[in-house]
Amino acid sequence: MSIREAVLANLKKIVDPASGQDIVSSGLVRALNVEGDQVRFVIEIDPKKAEQMEPIRAAAEQAASMVEGVEKVSAMLTAHSEKAPPELKPKPKPSATAPAAVPGVARIIAIASGKGGVGKSTVSANLACALAAQGRRVGLLDADVYGPSQPRMLGVSGRPASPDGKIILPLRNHGVTMMSMGLMTNEGQAVVWRGPMLMGALQQMMNQVQWGELDVLIVDLPPGTGDVQLTLTQKFALDGAIVVSTPQDVALLDARKGIDMFRQTKTPILGMIENMSTHICSNCGHEEHVFGHGGVASEAEKLGVPLLGEIPLHLDIRVAADEGAPIVVSKPESAQAEAFRSIAKDLITQGIA
Numbered sequence: 001m002s003i004r005e006a007v008l009a010n011l012k013k014i015v016d017p018a019s020g021q022d023i024v025s026s027g028l029v030r031a032l033n034v035e036g037d038q039v040r041f042v043i044e045i046d047p048k049k050a051e052q053m054e055p056i057r058a059a060a061e062q063a064a065s066m067v068e069g070v071e072k073v074s075a076m077l078t079a080h081s082e083k084a085p086p087e088l089k090p091k092p093k094p095s096a097t098a099p100a101a102v103p104g105v106a107r108i109i110a111i112a113s114g115k116g117g118v119g120k121s122t123v124s125a126n127l128a129c130a131l132a133a134q135g136r137r138v139g140l141l142d143a144d145v146y147g148p149s150q151p152r153m154l155g156v157s158g159r160p161a162s163p164d165g166k167i168i169l170p171l172r173n174h175g176v177t178m179m180s181m182g183l184m185t186n187e188g189q190a191v192v193w194r195g196p197m198l199m200g201a202l203q204q205m206m207n208q209v210q211w212g213e214l215d216v217l218i219v220d221l222p223p224g225t226g227d228v229q230l231t232l233t234q235k236f237a238l239d240g241a242i243v244v245s246t247p248q249d250v251a252l253l254d255a256r257k258g259i260d261m262f263r264q265t266k267t268p269i270l271g272m273i274e275n276m277s278t279h280i281c282s283n284c285g286h287e288e289h290v291f292g293h294g295g296v297a298s299e300a301e302k303l304g305v306p307l308l309g310e311i312p313l314h315l316d317i318r319v320a321a322d323e324g325a326p327i328v329v330s331k332p333e334s335a336q337a338e339a340f341r342s343i344a345k346d347l348i349t350q351g352i353a
């Protein structure tokens with residue numbers, strides 16, 4: 001063992017009171033320099049804690065001087081520098097932690113909402129079909145294990161086949177390649193998933209489903225900020241997230257939490273969509289704002305994210321979803337379909353989808 005290694009081994013026996021880790025692993029020991037029998041290093045600390053850290057410095061000096069062949073040790077306390085110090089900590093293997101791409105899939109976009117029932121699945125299904133109608137190769141993964149709705153919205157049913165017990169063949173309708181966690185469980189059966197099971201199932205869906213070549217894979221997330229969201233943002237190279245909200249204050253509050261989570265996980269927020277924006281009466285054409293209007297636009301502005309579009313509250317949107325052909329497929333000429341189509345068009349123009 002070299003003197004340097006022996007010094008580091010001894011320093012590792014000293015605990016940093018702030019992090020609870022040893023002072024080497026926590027990155028406090030910097031600039032370790034061994035020249036002959038002389039050892040120098042610095043301990044980088046919060047300047048406010050100089051007094052508290054002095055015993056640590058003394059202990060570190062003492063520990064280093066115990067190493068055979070060391071005559072003189074100088075350990076100094078220094079304050080944090082503004083620029084990032086050189087990394088002393090062993091770097092984790094990139095393959096173990098770096099978010100992975102899904103083979104053949106050019107882009108992954110998550111559709112999220114802070115709260116359930118705001119129309120995230122409706123938006124996902126319509127955007128997927130609108131992108132497919134505009135010539136994109138689109139996949140849609142329904143990652144909502146608790147309330148999977150894409151099989152119904154896209155009008156597909158039956159369990160997906162797995163010829164070799166490993167790859168899973170997805171289903172296809174309206175030009176969209178689709179897979180849902182819901183298709184892997186028995187219909188009507190309550191599913192109780194714990195965190196690790198959810199994470200495993202999601203990874204299986206991403207990696208074992210034979211998606212083929214896709215321009216974009218849309219992931220319809222469960223509402224909120226749980227294990228599925230975290231796994232997706234940490235394990236996969238997401239191109240961004242779209243947050244769906246209604247104009248109501250409470251839905252907006254939840255959307256804000258969702259946006260915070262994506263920011264923390266460094267996932268780009270592509271924008272917000274206001275769903276159930278205005279209601280146009282199918283009998284008289286009267287326009288009313290059932291959940292208020294414009295709330296998402298002002299929230300998006302406040303948060304500094306783009307407003308991608310506003311989708312009206314309209315009976316036809318729900319009926320179409322319930323009948324297995326989203327409105328962009330069943331009534332493509334309607335104003336409601338146009339609202340989705342124009343968002344899809346913008347995503348293509350901006351190179352997002």
Ligand SMILES: Nc1ncnc2c1ncn2[C@@H]1O[C@H](COP(=O)(O)OP(=O)(O)OP(=O)(O)O)[C@@H](O)[C@H]1O
Pocket residue numbers: 113115116117118119120121122123144147149222223275276277311312313314315316317318319321322
């Ligand atoms: N713009 C709209 N106009 C009319 N009905 C809508 C609209 N958007 C969604 N809906 C209806 O509202 C209900 C909830 O929508 P959806 O399932 O898409 O929400 P969600 O956010 O995905 O919910 P969950 O979190 O429960 O999965 C559905 O019945 C859907 O058809």
